[in-house]
Amino acid sequence: MRPHPVPLGFVFRSRAKTDKTAAEQAPVTTTKQARDPQAPKGRATPKRSEAQSQRRSVANTPMTRKDAAKRNRDERRAALERQRQALASGDERYLPVRDKGPVRRFVRNYVDSRFHIAEFFLPMAVVILVLSMVRVPQLQNIALLLWLFVIALILLDSSLLFIRLKKELRTRFPDEPKRGAVAYGLMRTLQMRRLRLPKPQVKRGERP
Template identity: 80%
Template sequence: MPSEPVPLGFVFRSRAKEEKAPVADKAPVNFSKQSRDPQAPKGRPTPKRSEAQSQRRSVANTPLTRKDASKRQREERRAAMERQRQALAGGDERYLPARDKGPVRRFARDFIDSRFNVAEFFLPMAVVILVLSMVRVGSLQNIALLLWLVVIVLIVLDSIVSAFRLKKRLGERFPNEEKRGAVAYALMRSLQMRRLRLPKPQVKRGERP
């Protein structure tokens, strides 16, 4: 009996399956699951220590906003002013203003604070003289004018003597140090009342600096 004809579609599908079968056999099959740290978030391994540190540094180095930067500057300025205020009250050299720092300036302050200065009594005497000059009595007004002249002459003479002595002492005490402006700094301090001077006096009157 003659055999039944084979459909062409069946022949082509069989060949296609035979050609794909070796390729599928050659593909490696990996049934193992990816190991994961039990404490790590799902689907993400635990970062290494170096990576964590670099992430923390990147967060720390994140640029601040203008508002945060201004706030930080205000806090730093406030802390610096507080340290400076305490230094002026206690004489701590580390936080004093630049004009008050150094052994030369400290010696100049101690030199002025250890003696009586005519200039430090200028304000109280000026008040007295002003009151006398306001009284409409000719003799009192003449006395007030005379007192003005006496006070000015005494301040000038005392300042000259103080400057001469201080300059000599500075030359003996600090022969190799920069002393520019120290005498003028001391004379300006002598114009202030002792209790109002900053930094606060660290020596008593009559004590040799």
């Protein structure tokens, strides 16, 4: 007996149905990884060390050259303003390094509490210069003598200040560094009192 031929459509429908059933019954081998809501889309949750490193890199992002220059100018301007106010008020927190410390403060007060010939050097020098420019031999001779006399007085007064100030520093500050303190005081005597910086904090005749 001759077998009946099987329609081709039936064969393809049966195969498709079989493949679909196998796909539905196959176990799922991949698992979806949980994503941190704060993590970027499509990326895994970063480790704590990586997150901290990223935050530090953002915080330490270098500024542009223009911004850095502006910030440096502002800081320098603020520092100069604080220093200017400190020189007027005597606030040692913002004074230049050469003016800081108890030794330098004592030297300033010691110098400011006394008269010194050297502080009148500039006005006397102007007078002597004017006399020397007058075409009168007698006045020129007087100007020369005055010049020598003023120089001698300044040397004598500075020598006495050198000896007394050095003695005072050894007595009051035996363990403090005193290098350059006496020279600092001598240079201060060359300035007129109202032009001295830092400004005098004691009156003449007042004990430092």
